[in-house]
Amino acid sequence: MISLLLWLDEIAIISFGFIGGVYFAFSFFVMQSLNKVSHPEAIRTMNSINSVILKSPFMLLFFFSSFIASIIFLENLILYKFISNEGFASLVFLIGMFLCTATKNVPLNKKLADFDFNDPSRNPEIEWDYYYKNWIKWNHIRTGACFLSMVLLIL
Numbered sequence: 001m002i003s004l005l006l007w008l009d010e011i012a013i014i015s016f017g018f019i020g021g022v023y024f025a026f027s028f029f030v031m032q033s034l035n036k037v038s039h040p041e042a043i044r045t046m047n048s049i050n051s052v053i054l055k056s057p058f059m060l061l062f063f064f065s066s067f068i069a070s071i072i073f074l075e076n077l078i079l080y081k082f083i084s085n086e087g088f089a090s091l092v093f094l095i096g097m098f099l100c101t102a103t104k105n106v107p108l109n110k111k112l113a114d115f116d117f118n119d120p121s122r123n124p125e126i127e128w129d130y131y132y133k134n135w136i137k138w139n140h141i142r143t144g145a146c147f148l149s150m151v152l153l154i155l
Contacts, residue, residue, distance in 0.1 A: 008071060009086060013153045015065035016093060020146025022058060027139050031132065039128040043115055046131070050109045062101075069093040069149070089152035096145020104138040 030049070034042040053059070069090040076087030112131050116122055 016150040023143040039124040066098045085152045089149040093149035
């Protein structure tokens with residue numbers, strides 16, 4: 001049983017690092033590049049990226065790493081290890097990555113996907129600026145949560 005739990009920690013370290021790396025790339029390369037093109041082009045491209053990512057292996061990694069974090073959290077809860085690196089790492093990951101994604105980034109993505117270029121009352125510049133500023137802020141939090149969780153498990 002102990003070896004299985006250690007194996008879960010090792011898998012978590014790898015999966016948290018991978019997902020954090022994806023978020024890091026988005027914050028520091030993808031979003032920065034999109035912010036340099038025209039706002040309508042940025043909106044269309046980001047909507048395309050969001051559509052592709054939902055059908056990619058990233059989604060398996062996203063849910064798998066969240067599942068592993070839940071298992072580690074429950075393990076620590078059952079073993080009464082409330083204050084442990086593993087317990088704290090899983091909690092940081094679940095709140096900072098999963099919950100942040102579900103309550104902040106996904107709603108922003110849905111709002112951007114609903115942008116209507118044919119509606120004269122909608123302004124692509126305002127829409128993109130709002131999206132960019134808020135999405136990247138929450139993505140930085142997700143990135144930090146993934147890497148902090150990974151480091152806590154390594155320690």
